[in-house]
Amino acid sequence: MPFDLGATVRLTGECRDPGGTLTTATTAVVTITLPDGAAVTPAVTESDTGQYQADYVTTVPGRHSVRWVWAEPAAAHTDVFDVQEAAPPSILSLADAKKHLNITSTRDDDEIRFWNNATTKAVEYYVGPVIARSFTEQHQVRDARTVVLLKTPVLELTAVDSVLTGGVAYDIDGLDVDGATGELFRMDGGRLSGRLRVTYRAGRTVVRENITAGARIILEHLWRTQRPARGGLAGGGEDYSVTEPIPGLGYAVPNRALQLLEPDRLPPGVA
Secondary structure, three states: OOEOOOOEEEEEEEOEOOOOOEOOOOEEEEEEEOOOOOEEOOOOEEEEOOEEEEEEEOOOOEEEEEEEEEEOOOEEEEEEEEEOOOOOOOOOOHHHHHHHOOOOOOOOHHHHHHHHHHHHHHHHHHHOOOEOEEEEEEEEEEEEOEEEOOOOOEEEEEEEEEOOOOOOOEOHHHEEEOOOOOEEEEOOOOOEEEEEEEEEEEOEOOOOHHHHHHHHHHHHHHHHHHOOOOOOOOOOHHHHOOOOOEOOOEOOOOHHHHHHHHHHOOOOOOO
């Protein structure tokens, strides 16, 4: 499961001799390569014969690679771990997700959070951003009346800058955007040109019940696929049938969830 940004990751590794026996090494080094390519080597301790650990406080989100190297005997081990962004978008709170799954203990909290985040991805693939946040994208524009932003609904235009040195930058006070369609245009009716970097916020300020209900159904469906022997679903089996594949999502979304999300579905060709 991904670690929270700022959390301490305890890394463990075992040094074994060529015969497979746990053995104390003369030296033990663990190297963590961060997403930006930088490398760190936290202090290593031996907790028991041949069993080593190191604690690392995460500083950046993304995929981290881990490499253990021991000498005398020579041994090595490679692993990875992920760190999620500081505030990952999630339609349901952990409390709401647990309540819907009828779970009261904290034992499965990390796994519930994982599937809750996956559920948000599935819903937003279908209806666009739900959790309001900032997006930045580049557009190559040649004397155009409008630029169509990729994420809708758009809440606020933040900046429109030129990617190229000496290119035209546009004052956002002279621009407007259709929140529903993502069409960006000049208010004076003029044209836009250049390679532009557009920064804006998109999502919903109010998340309607059909979206949260669809998220709950998808979450329970995904949770059930991991635990087929733990009993039936709260909503009944027929509510969780999946007969309509979605391009890009396959059979991950039950029909009932699709029906609930339909009023907010993205137009064809938009994702």
